[in-house]
Amino acid sequence: MWYYVIPALVIFGVVHVYTKSWLYILLRTWRRDLKALIRFSKVNYYLLKWERRNMTVPKVFVDVAAKHPHKVAFYFEDDIWSFQRVDEYSNRVANFFLSEGYQQGDCVALLLESRPEYVCLWLGLSKxxxxxxxxxxxxxxxxxVHSIEVASSKALIFGSDFERTLKDIQSKIVHLNKYQFNENMSLSKTLFDNAKDLRVCLKESPIDAVTEHIQKGNLKDHILYIYTSGTTGLPKAAVITNVRYMVMAVGLNKMVNVQDNDCIYDSLPLYHTAGGILGTGQALLCGATIAIRKKFSASNFWKDCVRYRCTIAQxxxxxxxxxxxxxDNNLVKHSVRAMFGNGLKAQIWKPFAEKFGIKEIYEFYGATESNSNLVNIDSTVGAVGFVPFYAKFLYPVSLVQCDEVTGEPLRDSNGRYTxxxxxxPGVLIGKISALRAVNQFTGYADKVATEKKILRNVFSEGDMYFNTGDILMYDDFGYFYFKDRTGDTFRWKGENVSTSEIEAVISDIANLSDAVVYGVEVPGAEGKAGMAAIVDQTRSLDLEQFAEGLRKHLPVYAQPIFIRLVDSVELTGTFKLIKRDLVVEGFNIHVVKDEIFFYDVRTKRFVPLTKELYDLIMQGKVRL
Structure with missing residues (x-):
C-alpha cells in the first residue's frame, strides 16, 4: 500500500498550498518565526534577570557606565558626552534636588528642547x-497647565526658549518651584524672579554617586510621565515604571538586533516614547551610542548620519x-543599514528604501501605555508586526469585531467578544497580566482614564484586556496591518490629536454654540489634517481673531487647517453618523455647499478655499 502514499502526499501538499493551510503557512514563515523566537527569548532573559535582581533604570545605567565609562553615549552638535560624563552630570542633578528637599515619589515637570542634559535631568531625578x-x-x-497639574508636579524645569509660552500662564503656576535651564551658556537672567539658574546650581553640586538612594529603587517605581492624547479630553499622563521602560527599550534592542558598536540617529522629540525611550534607552540600558538632534531637519538628516557615523536611524x-x-542632488553616502519607527506608508516604503539604500526597515506598532506592541523584523512592506498562529499563547493579542462607526468592541449574545x-478589520486588544512584564498595563496618572482603557470579561469571566482603540487587520501569515484610529482622535505631524479638546477650545474662543472637529486626508500628507465644522448661522465669526485664538490656546499640530461654516450639526444619538458624513465630504469644494476656509501658514490667516487653491492643495503644491 506504500505506493499510494506518495500521490496522497502530493495531493495533500497541493491542496494545502492553495488553501494556505497551517502546513503551507509554516513552510513560508518558519525562518521568520525562528528568528523572532530567538530574539524574543533574549528579551525575556534580560527582563527576568533584571526582575529577579530588582533592577531599575538607574541601577542598570550605573552598571553600563562602569563597564565602558569613556565610550560615547551621546553626540549633540559639536558636543560629545561619554557614559562617565552622563553619570556624573546626573549625579549632580540628584544631589542638587536632594539638597532642595525633594523626596521619593515627588514629581518635577520638564519643559526643554532635546539635548543630552534633558536625559541627564530625568535620569538624575530617577536616581x-x-x-x-x-x-x-x-x-x-x-x-x-493641565499637563503640569495632572502629574501633581511640585516644580518646573524649563528652557529659556519657552519664555513667551510661560508668561501666558504665569498666574497659574505661581505655586511651583521653578528652575530655568539656559540653553545659551552666556545667558544669566531668569524669566521669573524666584526661578533658580539651573546651570549655575548644577556646577556647584557634587558629582558623588547617590548609591544609597539608587539601591532603594524598585522596578515597579514610577520614573516618568509621558503624555498621550486619548480619544477624549486633554493630554493624559501615561505612567512609565522602571519595568515598563525596560520592556520597551530592551524589547526593541533585541528585536531590532542593535549591536554594541551601533550609533543610532535620534532626531525625534525626547518627550515622546519613540525618541525618549526607544531611542535614548539604547544608550542607558544597552550601551549603544546615540546622536541627538534638537529638531528634525530633512536637509541635515543624512549629513548628520555621515558626521556621526550612524549605522541605524529612527x-x-x-x-x-x-x-x-x-x-536627489543632495544625496550623500552614509552607513545607515537599518531604520526603525512607525507610520511608514506602504506606498512609499520601497521607494524610500531604494532611494537611500536602507537594507532593513523595522516598522513597529505601539503606544506609550500599550501592552500590545508589535514589530516587523523582516521588512515585509506595510506590516507593523506579526504573531504566528501557533504562538498566541506566548503573546496574547487579538483583533475583535467592532462597530463600524464608533469603533467600540462588540459583545455577542453571551456577553463575550468575537x-x-x-x-x-478589528480593534486590537492585549491581555493584561501582572505576572509578565510584557503584558502589564500601568495606566495613567488619572485613575478614571486608566479604567476606561480596560475591557473586562472579554473571552472568559474575570479576564482583562487593554483596548488600544486602533483598528488593524491580519493576513494568513500572521502579519498585522494598521488601518485606522477609532474614537475622536487623529494623527497629524507625528502627534495624536484629541478632537474633543479642540472642540472645547473652539467653543470658548469663538463663543459659538457647537463645533465638530475631525481629521481629513490630504494627498501627499501623512496622517490627517484637522478640520472643524462650526455652527455659525449669522456668519459672524471673526476669522482673524479666531486664528489668533487657536495659535494662543493650541499647539501647532492641533490647530485646524480647514474651517467649514454650517447652519447646524446634529448632536443627538445620530451625531456620529453626521460626523462620518463630514469626514467623507472633507474639504471637497465640488461636494460641499458650505463655505470652507483654509489656514495659510505664510500669512497666518484663514482664506476662502477657492477652486484654484483647492487644486493646488490636491496637487501637493501648498504648504500645510
Missing amino acids: IGVKAALINTNLTGDSL YIGETCRYLLATD ICRQNE
Whole structure:
C-alpha cells in the first residue's frame, strides 16, 4: 500500500498550498518565526534577570557606565558626552534636588528642547526616586497647565526658549518651584524672579554617586510621565515604571538586533516614547551610542548620519515623506543599514528604501501605555508586526469585531467578544497580566482614564484586556496591518490629536454654540489634517481673531487647517453618523455647499478655499 502514499502526499501538499493551510503557512514563515523566537527569548532573559535582581533604570545605567565609562553615549552638535560624563552630570542633578528637599515619589515637570542634559535631568531625578513629567514642548495655555497639574508636579524645569509660552500662564503656576535651564551658556537672567539658574546650581553640586538612594529603587517605581492624547479630553499622563521602560527599550534592542558598536540617529522629540525611550534607552540600558538632534531637519538628516557615523536611524512616517521629497542632488553616502519607527506608508516604503539604500526597515506598532506592541523584523512592506498562529499563547493579542462607526468592541449574545477572521478589520486588544512584564498595563496618572482603557470579561469571566482603540487587520501569515484610529482622535505631524479638546477650545474662543472637529486626508500628507465644522448661522465669526485664538490656546499640530461654516450639526444619538458624513465630504469644494476656509501658514490667516487653491492643495503644491 506504500505506493499510494506518495500521490496522497502530493495531493495533500497541493491542496494545502492553495488553501494556505497551517502546513503551507509554516513552510513560508518558519525562518521568520525562528528568528523572532530567538530574539524574543533574549528579551525575556534580560527582563527576568533584571526582575529577579530588582533592577531599575538607574541601577542598570550605573552598571553600563562602569563597564565602558569613556565610550560615547551621546553626540549633540559639536558636543560629545561619554557614559562617565552622563553619570556624573546626573549625579549632580540628584544631589542638587536632594539638597532642595525633594523626596521619593515627588514629581518635577520638564519643559526643554532635546539635548543630552534633558536625559541627564530625568535620569538624575530617577536616581533619588523623583518622577519627571516630560512635557510636550508644543503645548500652550490650558493644555500646558493641565499637563503640569495632572502629574501633581511640585516644580518646573524649563528652557529659556519657552519664555513667551510661560508668561501666558504665569498666574497659574505661581505655586511651583521653578528652575530655568539656559540653553545659551552666556545667558544669566531668569524669566521669573524666584526661578533658580539651573546651570549655575548644577556646577556647584557634587558629582558623588547617590548609591544609597539608587539601591532603594524598585522596578515597579514610577520614573516618568509621558503624555498621550486619548480619544477624549486633554493630554493624559501615561505612567512609565522602571519595568515598563525596560520592556520597551530592551524589547526593541533585541528585536531590532542593535549591536554594541551601533550609533543610532535620534532626531525625534525626547518627550515622546519613540525618541525618549526607544531611542535614548539604547544608550542607558544597552550601551549603544546615540546622536541627538534638537529638531528634525530633512536637509541635515543624512549629513548628520555621515558626521556621526550612524549605522541605524529612527523615523516616523512624516519624516520619511520629507526625506523622500528632498533633492536627489543632495544625496550623500552614509552607513545607515537599518531604520526603525512607525507610520511608514506602504506606498512609499520601497521607494524610500531604494532611494537611500536602507537594507532593513523595522516598522513597529505601539503606544506609550500599550501592552500590545508589535514589530516587523523582516521588512515585509506595510506590516507593523506579526504573531504566528501557533504562538498566541506566548503573546496574547487579538483583533475583535467592532462597530463600524464608533469603533467600540462588540459583545455577542453571551456577553463575550468575537475574534476577527483573517483580513477582517478589528480593534486590537492585549491581555493584561501582572505576572509578565510584557503584558502589564500601568495606566495613567488619572485613575478614571486608566479604567476606561480596560475591557473586562472579554473571552472568559474575570479576564482583562487593554483596548488600544486602533483598528488593524491580519493576513494568513500572521502579519498585522494598521488601518485606522477609532474614537475622536487623529494623527497629524507625528502627534495624536484629541478632537474633543479642540472642540472645547473652539467653543470658548469663538463663543459659538457647537463645533465638530475631525481629521481629513490630504494627498501627499501623512496622517490627517484637522478640520472643524462650526455652527455659525449669522456668519459672524471673526476669522482673524479666531486664528489668533487657536495659535494662543493650541499647539501647532492641533490647530485646524480647514474651517467649514454650517447652519447646524446634529448632536443627538445620530451625531456620529453626521460626523462620518463630514469626514467623507472633507474639504471637497465640488461636494460641499458650505463655505470652507483654509489656514495659510505664510500669512497666518484663514482664506476662502477657492477652486484654484483647492487644486493646488490636491496637487501637493501648498504648504500645510
